Amino acid sequence: MASKRKRVSTIAAVVAVAALASIPLSFTGPAELRAAVVGPFLLAGPGTALMLFLKPPRIRKGTGFEVLPLAVAIAVSVSLAAAILLSTAMLYTGFWHPSAAVALLAMFTLGLLAAVDRRSRRKEAAS
Numbered sequence: 001m002a003s004k005r006k007r008v009s010t011i012a013a014v015v016a017v018a019a020l021a022s023i024p025l026s027f028t029g030p031a032e033l034r035a036a037v038v039g040p041f042l043l044a045g046p047g048t049a050l051m052l053f054l055k056p057p058r059i060r061k062g063t064g065f066e067v068l069p070l071a072v073a074i075a076v077s078v079s080l081a082a083a084i085l086l087s088t089a090m091l092y093t094g095f096w097h098p099s100a101a102v103a104l105l106a107m108f109t110l111g112l113l114a115a116v117d118r119r120s121r122r123k124e125a126a127s
Contacts, residue, residue: 008052008120012113015048019106019113026102038102046105047078049112082108 018041025034051074086101 008116011048012052012116015045015052016110016113018045019049019109022106023103026099026106041109042079042083042102042105044072044075044079046082046109046112047075047080049109049116050078051075052116053112 018037022038022041022045025037051071056074082105083101086105087098090096090101
């Protein structure tokens with residue numbers, strides 16, 4: 001059980017670092033570094049945070065590599081859907097600022113990761 005918590009906290013830490021790095025890089029920085037950090041974050045960050053928060057039953061019951069393709073597919077599809085919905089809302093409102101959208105998605109991701117951490121600490125305290 002401890003190894004599973006450690007794995008989840010490692011994944012959450014990687015996503016949190018990518019989210020934190022994406023906020024300033026979305027506004028300024030070298031184009032190559034932006035593409036290397038912001039691109040993968042937008043591709044998988046928000047979806048991974050949502051997967052860690054929701055813990056779908058099928059993924060929760062699976063172990064190891066048998067659920068990895070499913071988890072990656074859901075994380076990527078949710079991340080892309082969030083980016084598309086936010087972009088559509090920005091177009092309809094006339095507020096087209098892609099840097100602000102990246103920052104907003106990063107804050108959403110960090111909020112979900114904070115909720116995951118709070119829930120895991122509450123479960124540890126109850127045990």
